[in-house]
Amino acid sequence: MPESLIETRDLVKRYGDKVAVENVSFDVYGGEVFGFLGPNGAGKTTTIKMIVGLLLPTSGTVKVAGYDVQRQPMLAKASSGYVPDTPNLYAKLTGRELLRFVGDLYDLDRLQASRRIDELLRMFELVNAADDTVDSYSHGMQQKASLAAALMHDPRVLVLDEPTVGLDPKSARLIKDILRQLADRGAAVMLSTHILEIAERMCDRIGIINKGNLIAVGTMDELRASDKTGQTSLEDIFLDLTGGAEEMEIAGFLR
Amino acid sequence: MTLLTSTLTHPPDPRVLPAVLKLVLLRIRISYNSFRHARLRTKLRMIFVWGFLLGFAYFILSASRWVLGLLQSPKFVQYVSIDLHSILASIPALTLTALFVMTLLTSFGLLLQAMYLAGDMDFLLATPVPIRAVFIAKLLQAVLPNFALFSLFGIPILFGLGISNGYNVSYYLSAILLMIFLALAAAGISSLLVMLVVRVLPPRRAAEILGFVGAMSGLLCSQLGNFANSLGGDVNISGTRLAGILLLSNVRWLPLNWAGQGLVALGESHWLAGGLLLAGTAAFASVVFLFAVVTAERWYYTGWARMQVVARKKVARPSRTERADNGIGPQLIRLLPKPVFAIVQKDFLTLRRDLRSLSQLVSPVIFGAIYTLYLLRGNGGPPAGRGDAPDWFIESFRLLRTYGNIGMSLFVGWMLLSRLAGMGFSHEGKNYWMLKAAPVRISHLLASKFIVAYAPTLGLGLVFLSIISIVQRLPFPVFAYGLLAVAMCLAGMTGILLSFGVAGANFTWEDPRRMNAGGMGCLGQIVSMLYLPISFGLFVAPLGFASFLDYPISYGYWIGLILGSMVTTACTIVPLWLVRKRVEHLGLG
16 A cells, blocks of 8 residues: 555635635645645645645644654645746745755755756756846746745645646646656655546546535546546546536537 | 537637736736725725825815915916916926826836746646737736826826816816826836846846836935935036926927816917827827837847756855855854854855845945934034033033934934844745754754844944944043943844844745734834933933033943843843744644
């Protein structure tokens, strides 16, 4: 049985009367890529932010690499890397300075950090832009710099919020390959995405959240087996579970 | 199906004015919605501000009527030898010139923001709206608020003159029309300048430079003005010189004077002269505005399109040996924990590279430099003669003078700390998630922010103190004691301001000049301003008492050191200890 590196139990997040996440419990194991799907406003980003310690849950617990995010935040954060949906990076630092800064935050050995920076810049094809300030990067380059920063300390847990948005096909493919390699080396990778094809192809297991509730978790085969309408594609299963089938009918009418 | 087809095949309306109207109405709608959805406190504040401005405009109107009536009274005229009629007649020209120049100067930054840095350009240019309409709508959006503000001052002055001179109704109507024409012409020229600048510099960089230049020139003008006054030169404007300036506004060949002269002529029922001058002004303004609009068709789009190809800013990469020695210094690298060093280095780099942040930091340095010039001019020597004053009074006065000047370095430090410590956490902005998601201890975070604020302030204080010591020929013990007092007081002030900065941290700003969003920042400044004389007084007052009570001065030094150190150390540590839990929750929803 692989080790559970992300463990959420009865996770709840309320904003006043509005419930953003309700009793969400799931595990992400080492060596797997876990896709987290849901319509807009379903609670994906809120859940992810609670996992990486950027949001306090109203109730429930989150463990990352076996450490409670609220009680042992330093250990939990040291084990994880995070790529947000919007890459807000220090605009006036160069790409190289940004990675150096992150290396120091994670207390990496400077020599080791230098080697890692060169490696990541080469891997993400940012070598030519390494000494340019981040505010001159395109969205895709910022996204890649953000991912490089998350990988600086070679985390055991990597959490990504919409990592492929704004990336060209080559970069998107590169990221998919990197995430697969990370998982193959025993890391737990959790990513949220709207692109169901990506989820279907690269994720070992998938969780679907709708209106703050986790409505399905499992492998593609398990999701197919549990779907009462006998749908076979992830898109159909997703729309069936989240109530998007009605919208599809309207779209068909307009066609 | 039918509905969709008919909508899509309908050709877009190519007319400019309806499109401008739509865009302007949209802007009004957005402003109305912002007001409607604002908190009650914000609504009341806005209503109060507008009420106050209207009240102020009424005050200017009444004051103008009263002053102008007084100037024209026969009793007043017999006491002055200058031609008051000419001076009064020049008021419209001066008012309209001021409106034109102010609009020209203030609309540059606003137009740059509205035309190139607003987030709606992608959306607008993707719709079938003529680019000319987008340009005009942006122009109006940028100019209207300032025009309304200037009108609140300009209209009462012009109307006050009209009422006191008994001008006919055409004067009032023409005055408003001319203000609109001239404001549009000024905005047109400003927009041409913006479009030219954007062809050379990226808009964001232009905005940064503009912010820096604006802040620096404002500060330099005000401080150098004070300095020039202190030199005792003849900078007072005499009545004759003032009259000369006013009469200059009657020069015929200046296009901006046509408007004022035309208004007066019209008010005095000289229809032909007034009509011709006003028509000339209107024609001049229209030509400028139309030229801007026509030019905008091409320049505006190409300028905006250039923005899509972002020019990279290359930062010179230091050599390997330089890298080993640069930054805060290799010693500090060994001393500080890595996360602390990382944050300190990052903050110094980002502060230095963003001109808008830099302008906030340069202000205290300029203030300090100008105050140093004052000191250098006065040589810092004691006043001549002692009269019959007792020895203790002379000694206390000397101490007050010496330490008063040292205290000035604290004030300069306070200005710098207000930015560096008071906004230390807010400085992170939307990037705060990077620190939040990393395993950084609260103590490390506070320590790094403390160092970022304290180290440069202490450096500046040391420089300032050294200059004072040289100018005033202070003995070394006084310099050393002063340095210790300044260092301790600044540490306490850093603790206080940093703590208030934590309590009022704002991570949502776009422009670093607007990061101080809450009342906590102001409260922190008030508290630290109160702390400043108290803490420094604890160091210095015992020296005066020792002198008064005829004790050896060393007693004063020791007591001052003990009292001052206790209070400043407490102010350094206690506020930060109180907010440590708050730091833990910063940025958490």
